[in-house]
Amino acid sequence: MPTASSAHRSLLLCLCLCLCIALLSNSAAALPSPRDLRFSVEDIAAVEAALPRRSRASSSKTTFFEVDRPLRPPRGSSGPCSTLLLSHSFAFTLTKPPVTAAYSPPPCLVSGASSVSLAVLEWRAECRGAQYDRTFGVWLGGAEILRGSTAEPRPGGVAWSVSKDVTRYAALLAAGNATLAVxxxxxxxxxxxxxxxxxxxxxxxxxxxxxxxxxxxxxSAAADAVVPVSRSLPLNDGLWFVVQNATDVQSARVAVPPNAYRAVLEVYVSSHDADEFWYMNTPDQNGPFREVTVLLDGDVVGAVWPFPVIYTGGINPLIWRPITSIGSFNMPTYDIELTPFLGKLLDGEDHELGFAVTNAQRSWYVDANLHLWLDPKSSKTTGGLVAYDAPKLAGSIVSHSADGIDGEYEATASRNITATGWLSSSCGNVTTTFAQRLGFSNTNVVSGHGTAQAINQTTDALTTVTAGAASAQQQVHQSFPLYIFLGGDGSGTSSQRLMRRVEIGFDETRSRGGGAATSTLRNSQAAAAEVTLRDDAVVSASWRMHQTYAFGASDGGCYLRNVSSVGYDVLFDHHDASCAGTTSGR
Structure with a gap:
């Protein structure tokens, strides 16, 4: 992102040679083949021109949106107290320093971090003209608090907004003067x-x-301190680390206050350039499996198996108009419990937190925030590691191909990480166990001499944290199903169709206290697009999207949304925050 590198395109060429010749021999501006994963400005302009008159771009802006549940403060809360942090126009900003502004806690934040019941960071943006999607990040005092991608504009303009719950950064928001960087x-x-x-x-x-x-x-309580694990200003880039390949390790040294009694590392990650579509990679592109490993002084202490975020220009940009892909405007983060390792971190020395990406190609943006809880009644806590087991990653990729192009490629992976440590504070001696159980499978079927590709992938991640008694157990179970089809028909004739299908889901269950469910999320999208060419000219285009979002919590909170669009038109958008008659959030 924003575009595939020339190296990536050369690797793709062998998989789409036949259709590329058919489409490109007579027209330099012909649309991409089924295996190309981005459309150019000329491509989109041709599609816009072929739309029915009522659907063509007008002088008014089109609003794009990512489906998410609304953020509401707890009952009885006062506010909002709203503060404009930054207003800026991002023109030619590539390879230039981030935009910065001085930050001081708003005057309404006089009672400190503990008084905040909800903090919401709102990003509102618009763009007119021709542009690719771009990645953006927001940092406060060096800690990243929002990462997203932009919408790709229409000639008449596009607008979108993001509202992110940033309550977990309350300590940062209430701290002294800091630098806001975007x-x-x-x-x-x-x-x-x-x-x-x-x-x-x-x-x-x-x-x-x-x-x-x-x-x-x-x-659920916000940490007392948030320590950034990122690059420092000044930079001509984002504050994220850039991991360039499978052997590249990026790191920073951190120090932990002597009275810390809990530590959680929040990891931000996004894929770009040659690895933007990592889940579609064949063996000659290092296969489709990627993981971000978290290293403490060189040892693997946790792993992130990322959700496959598809940016608004990916696969086929029409699909994500006006309903954008899951996580595209507000990318997910991932938590690694480091409390079992606190005994090591509390020795008064700096320690190295590093990041690597298994099988990586250029490039991945990774950074993190270390959330720390401090003992108010003690100046020093102590701890030690009781047990630690992080076997090597298990996995394989098997190719069934007679010609090196068409065939079936199967990739699997699994990993288990467990760590147990004790920590003594004013609350007593508590033993904490952190465990991850991760599984991955990907099947990639290439056919039609490279003119079609079908991906079936599932990522399954179970994370468990037990502190003291079993009743204090926290568990997060995530599953990321993904299906992608790229194909076409009519190769070699005057009339051709290019087809895309995407089905993707983000499923999550969070429980606490011996298995009592606290929340369940089922978020799924099913989308398809077709572009028809005749004599290498676009004659029609159609696309559709259907998304269901169902969230339910044992405290009675819930949110249901069922939305569908065809082209730029939203056919229906039903949402319900009362969820009458539901018990599980489905």
Whole structure:
């Protein structure tokens, strides 16, 4: 992202040679073959021109949106107290420093971090003209608090917004003076003239006075300190580390306050360039499996098996208009419990936290935030590692191909990581166990001498944290199903169709206290697009999207949304926050 590298395109060429010749021999501006995964500005302009008159771009902006549940403060909260943090137009910003602004806690934040019941970071942006999607990141005091991709604009303009719950960064928001940094690597030239105009606003809600009571530290409570694990300003790029290949390890040294009693590493990750579509890679592209390993002084202490975020220009940009892909505007983060290793981190020395990406090609953006809980009644805590087991990654890739092009490629992987450590604080001696069980499977079928490809992939991740008694257990189970089909018909004739299908899901169950369910999310999309060419000219285009989002929690909170679009038109958009008659969030 934003475009495939020349090296990536050369690797793709062998898989789409036949159709490429058919489409490109007579027209330099012909649409991509089934195996190409991005459309150019000329491609999109040709599609727009072929749409029915009522669907063509007008002078009014089109609003794109990512489906998510609305953020509401707890009952009885006051606010919002809203502060504009930054307003900026991102023109030619590629390879230039991030935009920065001085940050001080808003005057309404007089009672400190513990008074915040909900903090929402809102990004609103618009763009007119021609432009690719671009990655952007927001950092406060060096800690990343939002990462997303932009919408690809229409000639008449596009607008979108992101609202992210940033309550877990309350300690950062309430701290002293800091630098806010925003990086959006945009390119302006004779073809790409779209400028992204963005506003960044912080909305704060507060607990009722006298209702907070004594400070407790349940798993949902915000940390007392957030330590960035990222690159430092000044930079001509984002503050993320850039992992270039499978042997590249990026790291930073961190120090932990001597009275810390819990540590959680929050990891941000996104894939770009030759690895943007890593899940579609064949063996000559290092296969389709990727993991981000977290290293503490060189030892693997956790792993992230990422959700396959598809940016708004990926696979076929029409599919993501106006409903964008899951996680595209607000990319997910991943938590690694480091509490079992606190005994090592509390020795008063700096320690190295590093990141590597298994099988990586250029490039991956990775950084993290170390969330720390501090003992208010003690100046020093102590701890030690009781047990640690991180066997090597198990996996394989098997090719069934007679000609090196068509065939079936099967990849599997599994990993288990377990660590147990004790920590002594003013609350006593607590033993914490962190365990990960990860599984991955991918089947890639290439046919028609490289003119069609079908991907079936599933990622399954189970993370368990037990602190003290079993009743204190936390468990997160995530599953990421993915199906992609790229194909076409009519190769060698005057009329041809290019087809795309995508089915993707983000399923998550969070439980606490010996298995009592606390929340369940089922978020799935099914989309398809077809472009018809006659004599190498676009004559028609159609696309559709259907998404269901179902969230339910044992505390009674829920949100259901069922939305469908055809072309740029939203056919229906049903949502319900009462969820009458539902018990599981489905």
């Amino acid at each position: 990086y959006l690597g945009n390119l302006i030239d004779d073809t790409y003239n779209g400028v992204y105009h963005a506003n960044l606003t912080l909305h704060l809600y507060f607990r009722p006075r006298g209702g907070a009571g004594a400070r407790s530290s349940p798993p």
